[in-house]
Amino acid sequence: MHRLLILSRHADDYRVLVQAANLPNLTVWAATDPATADIPVADCDMVLGEPSLVCRVLPRMDSLRWVQSTWAGVEPLLDPALRQDYILTNARGVFGGLMTEYVFGYLLAHERRIIKRHAEQTAGKWDNALPGTLNGKTLGLMGVGSIGACLARTARHFNMTVKGYTRKSETCTDVDVYYHGSGLPDFVADLDYLVSVLPNTAETRRIVDAALLNALPQQAVFINVGRGGAVDETALAHALKAGRIAGAVLDVFQTEPLPPEHILWHAPNVQITCHTAAPSFPRDIVRVFIDNYRLLLRGEPLRYPVDFERGY
Amino acid sequence: MHRLLILSRHADDYRVLVQAANLPNLTVWAATDPATADIPVADCDMVLGEPSLVCRVLPRMDSLRWVQSTWAGVEPLLDPALRQDYILTNARGVFGGLMTEYVFGYLLAHERRIIKRHAEQTAGKWDNALPGTLNGKTLGLMGVGSIGACLARTARHFNMTVKGYTRKSETCTDVDVYYHGSGLPDFVADLDYLVSVLPNTAETRRIVDAALLNALPQQAVFINVGRGGAVDETALAHALKAGRIAGAVLDVFQTEPLPPEHILWHAPNVQITCHTAAPSFPRDIVRVFIDNYRLLLRGEPLRYPVDFERGY
Numbered sequence: 001m002h003r004l005l006i007l008s009r010h011a012d013d014y015r016v017l018v019q020a021a022n023l024p025n026l027t028v029w030a031a032t033d034p035a036t037a038d039i040p041v042a043d044c045d046m047v048l049g050e051p052s053l054v055c056r057v058l059p060r061m062d063s064l065r066w067v068q069s070t071w072a073g074v075e076p077l078l079d080p081a082l083r084q085d086y087i088l089t090n091a092r093g094v095f096g097g098l099m100t101e102y103v104f105g106y107l108l109a110h111e112r113r114i115i116k117r118h119a120e121q122t123a124g125k126w127d128n129a130l131p132g133t134l135n136g137k138t139l140g141l142m143g144v145g146s147i148g149a150c151l152a153r154t155a156r157h158f159n160m161t162v163k164g165y166t167r168k169s170e171t172c173t174d175v176d177v178y179y180h181g182s183g184l185p186d187f188v189a190d191l192d193y194l195v196s197v198l199p200n201t202a203e204t205r206r207i208v209d210a211a212l213l214n215a216l217p218q219q220a221v222f223i224n225v226g227r228g229g230a231v232d233e234t235a236l237a238h239a240l241k242a243g244r245i246a247g248a249v250l251d252v253f254q255t256e257p258l259p260p261e262h263i264l265w266h267a268p269n270v271q272i273t274c275h276t277a278a279p280s281f282p283r284d285i286v287r288v289f290i291d292n293y294r295l296l297l298r299g300e301p302l303r304y305p306v307d308f309e310r311g312y
Numbered sequence: 313m314h315r316l317l318i319l320s321r322h323a324d325d326y327r328v329l330v331q332a333a334n335l336p337n338l339t340v341w342a343a344t345d346p347a348t349a350d351i352p353v354a355d356c357d358m359v360l361g362e363p364s365l366v367c368r369v370l371p372r373m374d375s376l377r378w379v380q381s382t383w384a385g386v387e388p389l390l391d392p393a394l395r396q397d398y399i400l401t402n403a404r405g406v407f408g409g410l411m412t413e414y415v416f417g418y419l420l421a422h423e424r425r426i427i428k429r430h431a432e433q434t435a436g437k438w439d440n441a442l443p444g445t446l447n448g449k450t451l452g453l454m455g456v457g458s459i460g461a462c463l464a465r466t467a468r469h470f471n472m473t474v475k476g477y478t479r480k481s482e483t484c485t486d487v488d489v490y491y492h493g494s495g496l497p498d499f500v501a502d503l504d505y506l507v508s509v510l511p512n513t514a515e516t517r518r519i520v521d522a523a524l525l526n527a528l529p530q531q532a533v534f535i536n537v538g539r540g541g542a543v544d545e546t547a548l549a550h551a552l553k554a555g556r557i558a559g560a561v562l563d564v565f566q567t568e569p570l571p572p573e574h575i576l577w578h579a580p581n582v583q584i585t586c587h588t589a590a591p592s593f594p595r596d597i598v599r600v601f602i603d604n605y606r607l608l609l610r611g612e613p614l615r616y617p618v619d620f621e622r623g624y
Contacts, residue, residue, distance in 0.1 A: 108417030126569040
């Protein structure tokens with residue numbers, strides 16, 4: 001018998017969804033708080049949960065074998081002080097559609113001047129300035145995993161050119177040209193849109209810095225749907241204030257919620273959203289858990305394993 | 313030798329583009345004003361121009377054979393008092409991409425609350441309300457010509473269900489289910505988005521009326537990128553004020569520019585744009601003219617002929 005501990009703000013939703021799947025040999029406990037007293041944590045061999053909660057029960061889990069993260073980002077579990085003697089899988093393959101709607105919503109809003117037009121309308125002005133178009137524009141993707149591939153496919157749908165910057169993979173056929181390593185300046189030199197889907201790792205930390213922002217064309221808009229750690233936020237705020245880039249759309253930050261006094265709140269041409277680009281909806285995430293549970297029962301490798309060294 | 317009269321606010325752009333094509337047997341005159349004195353209007357056998365300008369020279373065109381409209385809508389040329397003894401072709405096949413960017417820009421802005429989130433940001437608020445998604449929503453298209461087909465294709469890309477309302481055609485395979493004639497209430501009954509691409513004809517006049525707006529679900533948003541004549545604007549303003557539908561995105565109106573005192577300026581949840589959804593860019597329109605000119609030289613039927621009776 002496997003014993004699953006669910007640890008999530010949506011613990012009840014997850015429990016209902018997992019139990020509805022009638023998985024064999026599975027007993028389920030669910031809690032919103034890791035300190036909940038009446039759960040046999042030491043006996044549970046698997047966890048489905050939010051990394052920020054899961055990290056707090058790790059020391060007590062004597063039977064732990066597998067953690068399925070409900071998030072894509074698993075930073076709280078990567079602390080070298082924490083144990084790494086279990087299989088960690090994250091949530092992937094479910095965020096691409098939502099991320100794509102977010103990114104292309106803001107790309108089209110930029111071309112169509114949706115926010116500016118609304119301000120003109122509020123002032124009662126008939127604003128017949130011509131719109132721009134995505135057709136023929138160039139999108140640069142930093143990170144081309146499953147989310148990047150969805151973004152690339154939609155960019156092609158809108159007849160854009162797609163450039164990709166990756167560690168080494170070149171598997172997505174919707175990317176027109178790939179760059180790696182020191183190719184970053186060439187990668188960004190002619191972009192209209194730069195989208196970071198990068199996770200927070202030692203390699204990506206502050207990769208979007210003053211030098212990279214300076215290498216972008218002035219018409220470029222930067223979009224961050226990866227992790228805030230990949231961006232030098234002070235350099236970004238200065239680039240926006242100086243008009244060196246045309247705008248930024250930011251869903252993730254080094255500190256969330258973004259502190260009230262943060263410089264980015266008052267930078268020009270920035271759209272701030274609050275880590276809502278691709279929410280972890282339990283109905284989506286539970287499918288990843290169920291598929292992995294079935295693989296585990298069959299003794300097969302789980303999907304979306306996280307490499308503790310690489311950090312994703 | 314054919315003699316072409318170009319009549320457009322962008323006459324110079326059109327002349328440069330037409331002359332760059334080196335079309336055989338063609339002499340070109342270009343004017344922004346139909347009253348320009350030094351053009352041999354009576355000798356010109358073809359016109360490339362804006363219908364609102366072309367209608368003013370029709371009586372003087374003794375040799376007229378063909379008018380290529382630079383617009384999709386040709387209402388000014390349909391006045392029964394005007395001659396109809398020539399071939400009228402309109403601009404089609406060039407607006408689909410632009411219309412699609414407009415419509416999906418506003419659909420995604422609605423799901424993502426882009427304008428509301430921007431207001432929260434301006435107030436310094438960390439607004440982590442969850443977004444909606446187009447995935448699984450239902451789009452209804454009134455009119456499924458070349459523009460409607462582009463919209464349907466993109467709706468499918470975003471995993472939406474597509475319903476189509478047409479006179480009788482059912483040719484677009486991206487439409488899941490078609491409705492005609494009296495099927496209008498069934499067509500709109502479960503829509504999340506209703507998009508009118510309808511031209512202004514006797515059949516379409518005020519087809520979007522109080523009854524149809526009442527038949528829409530309360531969560532529905534109405535988008536008009538066709539012609540203003542298809543909508544009862546007073547009924548629409550009342551439906552918005554009463555909250556009977558969730559919003560409207562309007563690019564066209566019965567009178568343009570929309571008069572300052574018009575009720576729609578102050579209706580809630582309405583986005584007003586100024587007939588800019590799909591501008592006639594000369595570089596796009598001139599390709600339609602060139603293709604048709606070559607067909608004419610070969611004695612073949614021209615593309616996109618307008619039926620004066622039907623009005624499109």
